[in-house]
Amino acid sequence: MNKRRAQYYIFTIFSLWFGSTFSCNATAVNRVDQIQVVTEPLPPYQIVKEGEVQGLVAEKVRKLLRELGSDSHTRAMPWARAYKTALTEPGTLIFSMVRTPAREELFHWLGVLVSTKTxxxxxxxxxxxxxxxxxxxxxxxxxxxxxxxxxxxxxxxxxxxxxxxxxxxxxxxxxxxxxxxxxxxxxxxxxxxxxxxxxxxxxxxxxxxxLDELSSDFYLAANKHMSPELVDLITNKLKKLAN
CATH class of the missing domain: 3.40.190.10 (Periplasmic binding protein-like II)
Structure with missing residues (x-):
């Protein structure tokens, strides 16, 4: 293989890789607007005031959404309804969720928001x-x-x-x-x-x-059918906010 052909080969491989990566990132960004976020009133972590979800953890999630470029708003509802929504509706994020063996395969676990004991x-x-x-x-x-x-x-x-x-x-x-x-x-x-x-x-x-057998970490979790690209994007943004 001569030098010119080798350079062309390397350029082609790089272009394919870059194009694929850019396409995945673009796809994830495009799906950011499809995110819905659910939680429950859980003071002092999540407090509902005049229809708006506030509180320590809610503010972390709000910052994350801003970093993602999403205009999604968090909806508060009874826990059983929020849990069912996150379990069944693709594109759903839920907090604050305790990670347990029974739930492990039901959601994507995106990161810890706060820790506590019960x-x-x-x-x-x-x-x-x-x-x-x-x-x-x-x-x-x-x-x-x-x-x-x-x-x-x-x-x-x-x-x-x-x-x-x-x-x-x-x-x-x-x-x-x-x-x-x-x-x-x-x-x-x-x-x-x-x-x-x-x-x-x-x-x-x-x-x-x-109840020391329970995890003391409260997570942000996602519906199991959320795209891998979007899961990676949210996980990485959350890690940056934690640093």
Whole structure:
């Protein structure tokens, strides 16, 4: 192969590679406008005020959308509906999602937005409630948010025989304060915020048991059928924002 032919061959290969890469990136960019974003009210991470989703994590997602050049807005809804939407509708992003083995193959996991811990808690004045392990839950009315990670986790452990399914986390706290349930799951951060809204104090509660088997990372996740190019684009943008 002479020098001119070798140069032509190299130029052709490079052009094909560059064209393919540019095409993939262009395709991903074109699909940015097809993104929809769903979440639930989860103070202080996601707070709905005058129809707008605000809060620590919501702001991170808003910055990400700006970086992507997307004018999509986050819609807040009950968790069960948000989860079903992300599970069934291509182009959907969802937050804040805990990553578990049961969910692993159902979504693309794009990156961690925030970390927290979850405990089973009861009212401090209920000194008759004793919980040494998860099996003890079968003796109490447990308030759980429908279809959230705690619900799935405790269901698998077969300890929700007296479960009361509720629409959101703040309702579980209210039900606990009213004595309608004996035990709920919450993180200290959530509890502090919710008490600031409804007039309780974190000292009103006792922390019974940490659910340490659950991931403490809250993720941004995507519908499983989102294109690989768009998944890569969002993942890379999120990594840059975290640095």
């Amino acid at each position: 405990y089973l808690i009861a009212l401090k004045k209920r000194d008759n409630i004793k919980l040494n392990d998860l099996e003890g839950l079968i003796n109490y009315k447990t308030g759980v948010k429908r279809d959230d990670v705690v619900f799935h986790y405790l269901s698998k452990k077969d300890v929700l025989s007296k479960a009361i399914l509720l629409p959101d986390t703040i309702t579980t706290v209210k039900m606990l304060l009213r004595g309608r349930v004996d035990i709920i799951a919450a993180s200290p951060i959530h509890l502090d915020y919710m008490c600031s809204q409804i007039g309780c104090k974190s000292s009103d509660f006792q922390f019974l048991l940490e």
